[in-house]
Amino acid sequence: MIAFNTLAELFSLAEEKELPLSEIVIAREMHDSQQPREAVWQAMTANWQVMCAAIERGIVNEEKSLSGLTGGDAKKLYAFGGKGYLGEQALLAAAYAVGISEVNAVMGRIVACPTAGSCGIVPAALYAAQQQKEYDAEQIIAALFTAAGIGMVIDQNASIAGAEGGCQAECGTAAGMAAGALVELAGGTPQQVGDAVALAIKNLLGLVCDPVAGLVEVPCVKRNGFATMVALTAADMSLAGVQSVIPVDEVIAAMAQIGHMLPHALRETSEAGLAVTPTAERLTRKIYPDA
Amino acid sequence: MHGVFDIVGPVMIGPSSSHTAGAVRLGLMARKVLGEQPVQAEIHLHGSFARTYRGHGTDKAIVAGIMGMQPDDERIREALPLAKEQGLQLQFKQVQIDGAHPNTAIIYLTGASGHMARIRGASVGGGNILISNIDGYEVELTGQYPALVTIHRDQPGIVTRVTEILAWNALNVAFMRVSRQSRGAMAMMILELDEELPRTVVEECQRVPQVQKAFSIPAIG
Numbered sequence: 449m450i451a452f453n454t455l456a457e458l459f460s461l462a463e464e465k466e467l468p469l470s471e472i473v474i475a476r477e478m479h480d481s482q483q484p485r486e487a488v489w490q491a492m493t494a495n496w497q498v499m500c501a502a503i504e505r506g507i508v509n510e511e512k513s514l515s516g517l518t519g520g521d522a523k524k525l526y527a528f529g530g531k532g533y534l535g536e537q538a539l540l541a542a543a544y545a546v547g548i549s550e551v552n553a554v555m556g557r558i559v560a561c562p563t564a565g566s567c568g569i570v571p572a573a574l575y576a577a578q579q580q581k582e583y584d585a586e587q588i589i590a591a592l593f594t595a596a597g598i599g600m601v602i603d604q605n606a607s608i609a610g611a612e613g614g615c616q617a618e619c620g621t622a623a624g625m626a627a628g629a630l631v632e633l634a635g636g637t638p639q640q641v642g643d644a645v646a647l648a649i650k651n652l653l654g655l656v657c658d659p660v661a662g663l664v665e666v667p668c669v670k671r672n673g674f675a676t677m678v679a680l681t682a683a684d685m686s687l688a689g690v691q692s693v694i695p696v697d698e699v700i701a702a703m704a705q706i707g708h709m710l711p712h713a714l715r716e717t718s719e720a721g722l723a724v725t726p727t728a729e730r731l732t733r734k735i736y737p738d739a
Numbered sequence: 740m741h742g743v744f745d746i747v748g749p750v751m752i753g754p755s756s757s758h759t760a761g762a763v764r765l766g767l768m769a770r771k772v773l774g775e776q777p778v779q780a781e782i783h784l785h786g787s788f789a790r791t792y793r794g795h796g797t798d799k800a801i802v803a804g805i806m807g808m809q810p811d812d813e814r815i816r817e818a819l820p821l822a823k824e825q826g827l828q829l830q831f832k833q834v835q836i837d838g839a840h841p842n843t844a845i846i847y848l849t850g851a852s853g854h855m856a857r858i859r860g861a862s863v864g865g866g867n868i869l870i871s872n873i874d875g876y877e878v879e880l881t882g883q884y885p886a887l888v889t890i891h892r893d894q895p896g897i898v899t900r901v902t903e904i905l906a907w908n909a910l911n912v913a914f915m916r917v918s919r920q921s922r923g924a925m926a927m928m929i930l931e932l933d934e935e936l937p938r939t940v941v942e943e944c945q946r947v948p949q950v951q952k953a954f955s956i957p958a959i960g
Contacts, residue, residue: 451740477743495748513794552754555815557752557811558752559747559748559749599747600746609865662791663794664754665754
């Protein structure tokens with residue numbers, strides 16, 4: 449039986465058995481679900497197909513959400529492509545992430561990763577990486593298992609719910625998952641994976657969940673694009689040899705502590721922050737005229 | 740610790756796991772309790788559900804579930820016109836229920852045969868639900884396991900008779916709860932099982948003296 453409760457434990461299992469992190473996560477899942485490897489692999493492949501379909505729909509989407517607050521921005525970013533300050537590949541990654549989130553907002557089909565509000569980050573990072581580095585499908589599926597393993601540890605030791613830990617728990621976790629997966633894809637060591645996760649999360653610590661009108665739209669949709677940039681930067685820093693001074697499991701513990709200390713008003717209740725700005729209040733009255 | 744597909748998954752229709760995916764499951768659960776094609780539905784929404792249902796499509800999601808759709812069904816956004824086409828009459832009310840979870844709905848269904856069902860449940864996060872009341876009986880049901888429900892007279896021996904039938908059929912009980920209106924009156928028992936229930940087992944339970952009604956609620960995935 450394979451079990452891990454921290455990323456340090458996951459990494460030492462991988463080193464001990466001389467296996468990639470993804471294989472440890474797959475072995476644990478096979479044991480836990482009592483499913484053969486083929487079934488577990490197939491289920492992840494099916495998830496990846498839904499993710500890709502959401503990206504392809506997202507970058508051409510012009511439809512506005514039910515509230516009218518979001519829709520059409522991924523298409524603009526995609527068209528802007530190489531004209532920006534960011535390299536073309538990075539800006540496309542942002543477009544993919546915003547696109548998936550827009551698909552989510554128009555009641556389209558997505559994969560929660562780890563949540564619906566943060567569903568764009570991991571797939572966008574992996575999709576852009578696949579295009580840029582020509583990874584094959586097998587490598588991408590394996591990377592999704594690595595991402596899942598990272599998310600499982602964060603879920604266990606901190607939280608992945610905005611209502612419990614603020615947005616750091618959702619977009620912060622997703623950025624950590626994406627950063628770690630990107631490093632493993634590029635052939636980094638478990639230590640480098642850990643550094644990338646730590647760097648990504650550290651830069652989203654304290655992020656609050658204060659959505660306008662209580663909807664998964666403002667600031668969530670565009671934030672998926674920004675958090676993807678954090679993931680790419682963290683992965684590149686780690687691959688370049690930059691280390692996190694604070695080890696990743698301690699960063700996750702800090703995230704849990706900060707989450708507990710965040711006031712209720714900034715944990716998905718829309719009672720403070722962006723949600724109570726004059727513009728947000730005007731928009732909210734417009735969306736819910738009889739509330 | 741949660742599994743891989745709790746983190747990368749589920750596949751769902753947006754925008755919110757609690758206000759959309761969980762809402763589909765609440766509707767689906769009501770449908771399973773009714774056990775037949777519904778012709779009429781009255782849906783009461785409380786708290787955050789009442790305030791934000793339009794922006795999250797919670798109304799569409801619950802109705803989609805009542806029509807038997809799963810949380811990843813792309814027809815969810817068209818659920819209201821589809822219900823109209825199928826002759827399912829709908830009524831929504833925003834209500835205030837003291838002490839209830841902020842994402843609570845009460846769903847009243849009437850089936851084609853005139854049979855009625857009422858369930859109260861909450862979407863408790865990440866698409867998970869908790870049903871707290873069925874037809875006036877306090878329950879705790881997540882829909883993660885297939886369940887056997889009996890409505891019977893509160894008297895000694897009934898619980899044993901029913902669990903004996905499960906034992907003979909090699910069905911393992913994962914969770915169990917018995918509640919009653921008052922001593923000696925009608926009672927409800929819910930047994931959540933590790934395996935799907937064969938129909939013959941439900942029929943056998945139905946034949947136990949003092950069991951007024953036995954039915955199964957399949958897991959909702």
